[in-house]
Amino acid sequence: MTDLAHIRADFPILRQEMNGYPLVYLDSAATSQKPTAVLDAITDFYETANANVHRGAYALSEIATDRYEEARTRVAGFINADRREVAFNRGTTSAINQVAYGWGLYNLKPGDRVLLTLMEHHANIVPWQLVSRHTGAELVYVPHTESYELDLEAYHSLLDERVKVVGITAMSNVLGTINPVRQLADAAHAAGALVVVDAAQAVPHMAVDVKQMDADFLAFSGHKMLGPTGIGVLYGKRELLEAMEPAEGGGEMISDVQLDSSTWAEVPHKFEAGTPPIAEAVGLGAAISYLEKIGMDAVRSHEVDITSYALERLGEIENLTIYGPADMTNRGGAVSFTLADIHPHDLSTILDQRGIAIRAGHHCARPLARSLNVPATARASFYIYNVRADVDALIDGLHEAREIFGVA
Amino acid sequence: MSLNELYREVILDHYRAPRHHDHLDSPDGSAEGKNPLCGDEVTVEIKVAGDTIVDIAAIGVGCSISQASASMMTEAVAGKSREEVAELVRKFKVMMSIEDSAEPVVDPDRPGASLGDLEALQGVRKFPVRIKCADLPWITLTQALEQ
Ligand SMILES: Cc1ncc(COP(=O)(O)O)c(C=O)c1O
Numbered sequence: 001m002t003d004l005a006h007i008r009a010d011f012p013i014l015r016q017e018m019n020g021y022p023l024v025y026l027d028s029a030a031t032s033q034k035p036t037a038v039l040d041a042i043t044d045f046y047e048t049a050n051a052n053v054h055r056g057a058y059a060l061s062e063i064a065t066d067r068y069e070e071a072r073t074r075v076a077g078f079i080n081a082d083r084r085e086v087a088f089n090r091g092t093t094s095a096i097n098q099v100a101y102g103w104g105l106y107n108l109k110p111g112d113r114v115l116l117t118l119m120e121h122h123a124n125i126v127p128w129q130l131v132s133r134h135t136g137a138e139l140v141y142v143p144h145t146e147s148y149e150l151d152l153e154a155y156h157s158l159l160d161e162r163v164k165v166v167g168i169t170a171m172s173n174v175l176g177t178i179n180p181v182r183q184l185a186d187a188a189h190a191a192g193a194l195v196v197v198d199a200a201q202a203v204p205h206m207a208v209d210v211k212q213m214d215a216d217f218l219a220f221s222g223h224k225m226l227g228p229t230g231i232g233v234l235y236g237k238r239e240l241l242e243a244m245e246p247a248e249g250g251g252e253m254i255s256d257v258q259l260d261s262s263t264w265a266e267v268p269h270k271f272e273a274g275t276p277p278i279a280e281a282v283g284l285g286a287a288i289s290y291l292e293k294i295g296m297d298a299v300r301s302h303e304v305d306i307t308s309y310a311l312e313r314l315g316e317i318e319n320l321t322i323y324g325p326a327d328m329t330n331r332g333g334a335v336s337f338t339l340a341d342i343h344p345h346d347l348s349t350i351l352d353q354r355g356i357a358i359r360a361g362h363h364c365a366r367p368l369a370r371s372l373n374v375p376a377t378a379r380a381s382f383y384i385y386n387v388r389a390d391v392d393a394l395i396d397g398l399h400e401a402r403e404i405f406g407v408a
Numbered sequence: 409m410s411l412n413e414l415y416r417e418v419i420l421d422h423y424r425a426p427r428h429h430d431h432l433d434s435p436d437g438s439a440e441g442k443n444p445l446c447g448d449e450v451t452v453e454i455k456v457a458g459d460t461i462v463d464i465a466a467i468g469v470g471c472s473i474s475q476a477s478a479s480m481m482t483e484a485v486a487g488k489s490r491e492e493v494a495e496l497v498r499k500f501k502v503m504m505s506i507e508d509s510a511e512p513v514v515d516p517d518r519p520g521a522s523l524g525d526l527e528a529l530q531g532v533r534k535f536p537v538r539i540k541c542a543d544l545p546w547i548t549l550t551q552a553l554e555q
Contacts, residue, residue, distance in 0.1 A: 341424070343472055344471075345471035345538070346471050349411075349414070349535060350411060361445065361446050361447055362447050375447045375449070375470070376446065376447045400411075404411055404412075404415050406420070
């Protein structure tokens with residue numbers, strides 16, 4: 001195990017109390033907390049470098065542009081991409097919408113299929129549904145096994161020549177399951193389909209290499225990886241981005257505008273219509289530097305340690321059901337569970353009284369909740385700043401919930 | 409804020425053993441209420457004779473607050489006239505601080521005198537995010553009555 005206890009000091013919010021208890025933040029799958037280094041980078045940008053980018057022929061605008069483009073270089077390095085393959089946007093949701101509306105809308109036809117997994121977040125379902133209304137393509141879903149892994153047999157049998165796009169979450173935000181993206185991508189490519197990877201949970205928590213994954217498109221959000229809200233990334237293979245249409249039009253993304261048509265700027269700028277989230281990109285760059293300093297292998301091993309401890313302690317509680325792989329080799333730090341007949345909302349309220357923040361609900365994955373046959377689950381999710389004492393607090397809170405509800 | 413004020417015994421009792429929890433045969437009105445954020449669901453069915461709600465059912469899944477509120481609501485509504493039900497809905501919403509009123513609807517010196525078991529839900533007011541859970545069956549009842 002890597003001891004990361006000292007880094008808690010870098011996160012000012014963790015010094016707060018909530019309802020009279022020290023804050024125990026167990027909802028990093030929803031959004032992560034931010035270290036001082038990121039907050040300072042954003043403030044510093046506004047104090048010393050703020051101007052619009054790619055516009056002004058004056059020094060300050062050049063400085064702002066450099067900072068913005070430096071952030072792009074950092075992101076590219078972090079996922080082993082070329083910097084021209086990295087487009088900034090608002091987050092995973094907007095990145096996947098760009099692919100659905102920029103590629104799907106122009107390339108899918110009636111009779112085509114979009115193959116998704118039942119583990120997808122709504123962000124990798126709804127854009128395809130919207131685009132299907134125009135293209136007539138059909139959505140098909142790969143189920144999971146009883147051990148909460150993707151059903152590979154079903155995947156291979158569904159993967160026929162009708163499938164033009166495969167959408168996979170690299171790590172489920174509900175089950176924690178890490179999917180074998182490379183293996184799935186190889187099969188998809190052999191069947192002639194493109195692969196869109198939702199890496200919203202993967203990029204923050206493990207080393208991700210787009211080349212090693214052989215992802216055609218890959219999306220993630222800054223706010224789940226210590227960065228600010230409002231910034232996200234779409235990675236796409238260069239030739240695919242070159243061929244893809246922009247989903248949004250406006251300033252910054254054109255090379256020339258005539259009265260009734262325009263030509264686009266070079267990639268990735270043609271996917272960045274309007275003033276981009278500049279300070280947010282700079283903040284994301286700082287978050288990546290922070291993560292790189294720790295090292296993604298250390299991040300992962302810390303989470304393996306804390307999650308396995310959580311699985312062990314939760315496993316000791318009677319009538320507690322965990323929805324997700326039991327083994328850390330193919331799971332991340334999101335742990336969904338139910339406790340007897342206590343509704344997850346009630347658990348969340350009870351834990352909140354002890355300063356413990358967990359998530360309750362369907363976690364933006366209704367199709368998955370339906371296939372698990374539970375209307376809602378409680379979810380604790382971990383990141384680098386969580387310690388074993390956080391798990392202990394959770395366990396104590398769950399015991400109080402059992403008492404309040406008179407669960408034996 | 410005390411959890412004991414929220415999770416009164418009577419609330420847990422209604423949660424575990426909800427009253428009027430079976431579908432009605434050919435209801436005169438019904439509505440489905442959902443809270444998409446948390447997944448609470450409740451279906452309210454009513455049978456009306458003349459001006460009276462002669463029977464009511466509330467069937468759903470969700471947290472203890474939404475389901476107990478639904479169960480208590482059915483007991484309070486059954487057998488009442490439309491006008492009485494409208495007054496009950498108003499009083500409930502005032503008690504829960506969902507609607508304003510010049511006068512308090514619950515007398516702290518005479519617990520239960522105004523709204524019966526429902527008064528146990530007062531504790532929810534101190535947990536603002538949960539008020540919508542308690543309110544869901546009442547919104548759904550109003551929709552069923554409008555049919
Ligand atoms: C797996 C997954 N995909 C997509 C998203 C959507 O991310 P965002 O809301 O930042 O666009 C999330 C988080 O909410 C997620 O966990």
